[in-house]
Amino acid sequence: MISGGFMVLVIIVVLIVIAVIWYIATMNGIRAASLKVDEADSGIDVALTKRYDVLTKQLAVVKEYASHESKTLFETIRLRSGMTLREKMDAAGKMDEVSKQFGVTLEAYPQLRSSDNFMALQNSITDVEEHLQAARRLYNANATAYNTKIVMFPTSIVAGIMGVQQRDLFEAEDYKRQDVEMKF
Amino acid sequence: METHIYEVVGRMNALRKQSNGLGCGMALLFFVPIPFIFLLSMILPSDDGGASRSLIIAGVFLVYMIIVVIGTTIAGRIQKNNQKELKRLYKETFMKGILEEYFEDVDYRWETGISQYQFFDTGIFEEYKISSYHSEDYLSGVYKGVSFKQVDVEFTRRETTGDHPKDVTVFSGRLFEFDDSFKQVQSVKVVPEIEVRAENRFQIERQDIVKMENMEFNKVFAVASASPQEAFYVLTPQVMERLMDIHNRYKKSELDDGSRNNIEGLYRTIAFHFKQDKLYVVIDHMDSFDSNFLKEVDYPTEKEKIRKHIQVIIDVIEMLKLINA
Numbered sequence: 001m002i003s004g005g006f007m008v009l010v011i012i013v014v015l016i017v018i019a020v021i022w023y024i025a026t027m028n029g030i031r032a033a034s035l036k037v038d039e040a041d042s043g044i045d046v047a048l049t050k051r052y053d054v055l056t057k058q059l060a061v062v063k064e065y066a067s068h069e070s071k072t073l074f075e076t077i078r079l080r081s082g083m084t085l086r087e088k089m090d091a092a093g094k095m096d097e098v099s100k101q102f103g104v105t106l107e108a109y110p111q112l113r114s115s116d117n118f119m120a121l122q123n124s125i126t127d128v129e130e131h132l133q134a135a136r137r138l139y140n141a142n143a144t145a146y147n148t149k150i151v152m153f154p155t156s157i158v159a160g161i162m163g164v165q166q167r168d169l170f171e172a173e174d175y176k177r178q179d180v181e182m183k184f
Numbered sequence: 185m186e187t188h189i190y191e192v193v194g195r196m197n198a199l200r201k202q203s204n205g206l207g208c209g210m211a212l213l214f215f216v217p218i219p220f221i222f223l224l225s226m227i228l229p230s231d232d233g234g235a236s237r238s239l240i241i242a243g244v245f246l247v248y249m250i251i252v253v254i255g256t257t258i259a260g261r262i263q264k265n266n267q268k269e270l271k272r273l274y275k276e277t278f279m280k281g282i283l284e285e286y287f288e289d290v291d292y293r294w295e296t297g298i299s300q301y302q303f304f305d306t307g308i309f310e311e312y313k314i315s316s317y318h319s320e321d322y323l324s325g326v327y328k329g330v331s332f333k334q335v336d337v338e339f340t341r342r343e344t345t346g347d348h349p350k351d352v353t354v355f356s357g358r359l360f361e362f363d364d365s366f367k368q369v370q371s372v373k374v375v376p377e378i379e380v381r382a383e384n385r386f387q388i389e390r391q392d393i394v395k396m397e398n399m400e401f402n403k404v405f406a407v408a409s410a411s412p413q414e415a416f417y418v419l420t421p422q423v424m425e426r427l428m429d430i431h432n433r434y435k436k437s438e439l440d441d442g443s444r445n446n447i448e449g450l451y452r453t454i455a456f457h458f459k460q461d462k463l464y465v466v467i468d469h470m471d472s473f474d475s476n477f478l479k480e481v482d483y484p485t486e487k488e489k490i491r492k493h494i495q496v497i498i499d500v501i502e503m504l505k506l507i508n509a
Binding site for chain 2: 040043130131133134135137138140141144145
């Protein structure tokens with residue numbers, strides 16, 4: 001015969017094992033979600049670098065005509081590894097501003113706009129901007145999923161023990177949300 | 185042109201009547217002699233204990249069976265030829281003219297399709313235990329500068345439930361291919377969310393499923409890509425809205441008054457695959473450019489049916505804004 005005390009002990013052990021398994025699974029879930037956010041974050045780095053490269057080429061095309069302010073603003077853009085999200089947002093904002101100013105410069109010089117160099121550049125600009133938008137949206141989607149996950153009960157208990165923090169979102173106000181033709 | 189069309193309609197209706205007449209004739213040939221054979225067996229004398237009567241009846245029955253078999257074979261062959269001719273007239277006379285009204289550079293080959301390899305190379309469906317494959321109605325053309333191809337495809341899979349293997353139709357519908365996307369990606373698939381949860385006919389790895397930021401979109405479609413950033417790159421908020429618009433336009437649904445909507449060619453499944461420089465679209469349960477040849481052929485009605493099939497191609501191009509700006 002199995003005694004009542006032994007039964008209680010077995011139940012307690014089973015409950016502890018279940019709790020430990022759940023804790024480990026939840027912890028892994030949080031880490032996996034955090035990893036996804038980090039991956040998306042590095043996607044923003046890549047997209048920002050590409051955008052900076054295209055902006056450099058754009059400057060080469062318009063440098064004779066560009067205003068002193070836009071050149072100075074361009075020189076203030078610094079990309080380095082390990083930038084915080086705020087720094088990335090600032091860099092993206094500055095690139096946006098420089099790009100806008102270059103655009104205004106180009107409007108005054110129609111001969112520049114019709115050059116082959118410029119046409120190729122224009123396509124690259126659109127493409128890198130779309131890549132940056134995609135990277136930003138992916139980051140925000142993953143960060144939102146992560147933030148939701150760590151505040152939901154009972155995952156929030158494990159998140160609290162792990163000491164994880166909510167992730168900032170990459171703000172979108174500086175970005176154009178224009179409808180881009182697919183151009184098939 | 186119109187006169188020629190109506191001559192063809194006349195010929196088609198004549199073929200249809202001939203087929204129907206043959207059907208009735210065969211029914212008469214089969215059923216009418218039976219009472220006579222029965223009567224014959226009743227009235228024949230049975231002097232020698234019934235042996236000669238049985239012999240006569242057996243002989244008559246044998247002749248009857250031979251006539252029925254020969255008649256059925258001939259009638260069946262004539263009906264088959266008629267059906268083939270009806271289909272040929274329908275496809276070659278009706279279709280080509282109407283297609284040329286809407287598209288440029290039309291190449292329509294109704295008996296031709298694409299190979300099984302080409303079909304599965306689109307990467308939409310899983311090539312697994314395929315027991316039969318058929319493709320026809322190859323069409324290529326250009327609409328407002330956008331090149332497209334379309335084919336009808338049907339394939340079955342051998343499935344074993346209990347001890348009895350049976351062939352199950354996995355897909356029967358239309359495949360579209362649109363060329364020259366400027367957004368080149370390795371692979372981004374958009375398939376019905378419900379199918380990924382249920383049967384999953386599609387070539388999708390669960391770990392590749394990407395959740396988009398649009399919750400409504402996620403309820404309807406599942407997105408799969410080895411690179412989530414590619415998925416977000418192709419599926420901009422605007423593109424997601426357009427895919428939803430196509431879904432809402434063609435899905436089977438209950439109308440406000442409780443009736444079913446009756447748009448020709450409602451589908452069960454619509455799926456998209458952005459692959460390299462191509463966009464593939466599959467629409468299930470939508471056999472294109474076919475008609476019911478048992479009913480009288482009416483040109484305006486048939487033209488309207490064909491126009492609705494054509495409209496699907498136009499809708500995908502227009503609604504997804506594939507046209508060069």
